[in-house]
Amino acid sequence: MKISAPHMGHLHLMLADLFQRMGVEYVKPPPTTTKTLQIGAKVSPEFACLPLKINLGNFIEALEAGADSLVMAGGHGPCRFGYYGIVEDRILRDLGYEFDFYMLEPFNDGAWKFYKLFESLSPGLSIRSLWKILKVSFSKGRAFDRLYKRALQIRACEINRGDTSRALKKAEAVLTAAYSPNEIEEAAAESMAILEAVERDPDRQVLKVGIVGEFYLLLEPFSNFGLEEFLGHMGVYLERSVWVTDWIAPNRNNIIYGYPKKLVKQKAAPYLNHNVGGEGQETVGSVVLFAERGFDGVIQLLPFGCMPENIATSILPKVQQYHDIPVLTLAFDEQSGRAGVITRVEAFLDLLSARRMKRNAGVAAPLEPAAAAMSERM
Amino acid sequence: MRVGIPRSLLYYKYLPFWKTFLASVGLEVETSPMTNRKILADGVKVAENELCVPVKAFYGHCLALRDRVDALFVPRVVSMEERAYTCPKFLGLPDMIAAVAERLGLPPLLTPHLNQREKPSEFKWQLINFARDEFGIDRLDAVAALESAKLAQRQFQDGLAGGRTPLDLLPQSRLNRPRRRKAAGPSKRIGLLGHPYNIYDGYITQNLIARLEEIGAELVVPEMTDHHALMNAATDVPKQLYWTYEKEIMGAINLWTEKRQVDGVIYVLAFACGPDSLIQVLIEHRARTYNVPLMSLTIDEHSGEAGLVTRIEAFTDMLMRKRREHGNVEAVA
Numbered sequence A: 001m002k003i004s005a006p007h008m009g010h011l012h013l014m015l016a017d018l019f020q021r022m023g024v025e026y027v028k029p030p031p032t033t034t035k036t037l038q039i040g041a042k043v044s045p046e047f048a049c050l051p052l053k054i055n056l057g058n059f060i061e062a063l064e065a066g067a068d069s070l071v072m073a074g075g076h077g078p079c080r081f082g083y084y085g086i087v088e089d090r091i092l093r094d095l096g097y098e099f100d101f102y103m104l105e106p107f108n109d110g111a112w113k114f115y116k117l118f119e120s121l122s123p124g125l126s127i128r129s130l131w132k133i134l135k136v137s138f139s140k141g142r143a144f145d146r147l148y149k150r151a152l153q154i155r156a157c158e159i160n161r162g163d164t165s166r167a168l169k170k171a172e173a174v175l176t177a178a179y180s181p182n183e184i185e186e187a188a189a190e191s192m193a194i195l196e197a198v199e200r201d202p203d204r205q206v207l208k209v210g211i212v213g214e215f216y217l218l219l220e221p222f223s224n225f226g227l228e229e230f231l232g233h234m235g236v237y238l239e240r241s242v243w244v245t246d247w248i249a250p251n252r253n254n255i256i257y258g259y260p261k262k263l264v265k266q267k268a269a270p271y272l273n274h275n276v277g278g279e280g281q282e283t284v285g286s287v288v289l290f291a292e293r294g295f296d297g298v299i300q301l302l303p304f305g306c307m308p309e310n311i312a313t314s315i316l317p318k319v320q321q322y323h324d325i326p327v328l329t330l331a332f333d334e335q336s337g338r339a340g341v342i343t344r345v346e347a348f349l350d351l352l353s354a355r356r357m358k359r360n361a362g363v364a365a366p367l368e369p370a371a372a373a374m375s376e377r378m
Numbered sequence B: 001m002r003v004g005i006p007r008s009l010l011y012y013k014y015l016p017f018w019k020t021f022l023a024s025v026g027l028e029v030e031t032s033p034m035t036n037r038k039i040l041a042d043g044v045k046v047a048e049n050e051l052c053v054p055v056k057a058f059y060g061h062c063l064a065l066r067d068r069v070d071a072l073f074v075p076r077v078v079s080m081e082e083r084a085y086t087c088p089k090f091l092g093l094p095d096m097i098a099a100v101a102e103r104l105g106l107p108p109l110l111t112p113h114l115n116q117r118e119k120p121s122e123f124k125w126q127l128i129n130f131a132r133d134e135f136g137i138d139r140l141d142a143v144a145a146l147e148s149a150k151l152a153q154r155q156f157q158d159g160l161a162g163g164r165t166p167l168d169l170l171p172q173s174r175l176n177r178p179r180r181r182k183a184a185g186p187s188k189r190i191g192l193l194g195h196p197y198n199i200y201d202g203y204i205t206q207n208l209i210a211r212l213e214e215i216g217a218e219l220v221v222p223e224m225t226d227h228h229a230l231m232n233a234a235t236d237v238p239k240q241l242y243w244t245y246e247k248e249i250m251g252a253i254n255l256w257t258e259k260r261q262v263d264g265v266i267y268v269l270a271f272a273c274g275p276d277s278l279i280q281v282l283i284e285h286r287a288r289t290y291n292v293p294l295m296s297l298t299i300d301e302h303s304g305e306a307g308l309v310t311r312i313e314a315f316t317d318m319l320m321r322k323r324r325e326h327g328n329v330e331a332v333a
């Protein structure tokens, strides 16, 4: 069996680890490129949301690369994601591809079903060993997420542009090589140390921006034109509301993000008092949280036509008004271009800098690194 | 107190129930006019640009009622059956309207929370509590209101099962539908698939029904089949659909194709409709497999009537040609 799954940020690192432990051959789809998206968009319904289109591109490229089995996560609504797999399977078969398809439904949908799926991938796998594998693999995933989170903060203050990204690559490699629980623990510390060693300017005045929105858009840099790295290079300190291991962990305590789902929903309640699928409620609640913590602004990322996020976008003007925080909403589809996105982000950062300056009025405002970086680019 | 029900979205499914319930607890009920240019334009102006056209129209209907009622009825219809949902947008609708209420000067909103996902019997209590909290109605009176509302809804559904459409059964304004003009020769049986708030909203769908009737089409709509029969017919998928209304649509096309109840299908879907964007794939596959011609018609606030007429004429002509070539498709009682 040669199994593959769609890309989503660094998910492939976790999957490679998981499948190795299970003794299943994993075919990593070729990296997502514009061509991947074009292939996927061509075979997708026109107004399917962007993640589905990229998924399909990944699947097709993986099948062409020799995969014979595909796995996709499931869910039970109310949004589209839980039904992606069924539709993707249909589209691929209509195109003439042959493969085995596995849909991984959430654990709380039935532990037995969950186990059976893994067992069918790796016959003879006992419940105990599956549990152990998942635990170790997950702890490695957590270590990855901690690195990525820290990088978002460090990059804003790096002295040599690109140092953080380079250090992150090294740290990633160290962690990827770790296998046993002990090795993982050591590698987690070592990789974090690599990242912390990035030379920084501790006095730099940085803008603080929260990133919220739909989870695929937040987790897959390809889909948002590497926006986080760009913002980091502009000297913007970032925190983000969605993390892959937070999303997988059934308790939803959001250890990486730092705010349990329950709290986020409470914060959203005055404005959006019901789950609307996806991250709709989390987006609204997170804007409130970032505002309360004094962030300069929030950027909301979503696939064009994303239902939960469109609901959130409809409500955010009220949140912005009550909490006095600027929000930039960016919707992406296969027609989006990097230049347009960057222009809007730069204008937004100007706005945030101006607000910061006003707030600090009277004090000689230090040169905003964002503004500095911008003039340097122009 | 006068309460306004926007003539939009789930109005087309549950008006008899809601109206009877609200009237039975002592409210005066008013509905907004049929969608017109101003209503849609107003809605488009305030609604988020990426939303589907029926939700945009809903904003417009709320505005149309603004100065005529003391409260707006915007229920949160989460789920109408076990283990299912309606559409995310119905889950968020009261909050979306509330977010613009102040700015637009809308009257207070009445937003009962209707959710039968966990337990269908909850529905009753949700309404009883709603009547108590909002209007101080005691339980017995609320139960009585609920019973008459159910009765009204059942009559509506019986009427639909008898071959009539929501257009025949729901109150209409003077802008009524045209009289049927039977064309000479064998008529074409066209299955009209889609959400009722699109299909039966003459303004949103550019008088699609009237157009089809003018050219002598015999229309078959999902509402003519009993809800449970539709649900049963939609179970042949590897994973059950969790959107009730999409399941109805799937059930309808499955029945129509299997029993050869239609010569062709027109599938109306709103631009940016989330659920439809996915099941469209399954519907088109089904039609292909059973060799039933299908035309997908995407609508938004910019759709023009001229383009629509050309497309449906081309489609019905094709159906006629096909019928002449292959002889009559066997009829099913």
Ligand code: SF4
Binding pocket: A049, A050, A051, A079, A080, A081, A082, A214, A277, A278, A279, A303, A305, A306, A307, A308, A309, B274
């Ligand atoms: S949350 Fe958005 S992107 Fe995800 S399935 Fe729903 S509509 Fe699509």
Ligand code: SF4
Binding pocket: B052, B053, B054, B055, B087, B088, B089, B090, B195, B270, B272, B273, B274, B275, B276
């Ligand atoms: S089902 Fe589609 S058309 Fe209806 S409200 Fe939801 S997105 Fe809009």
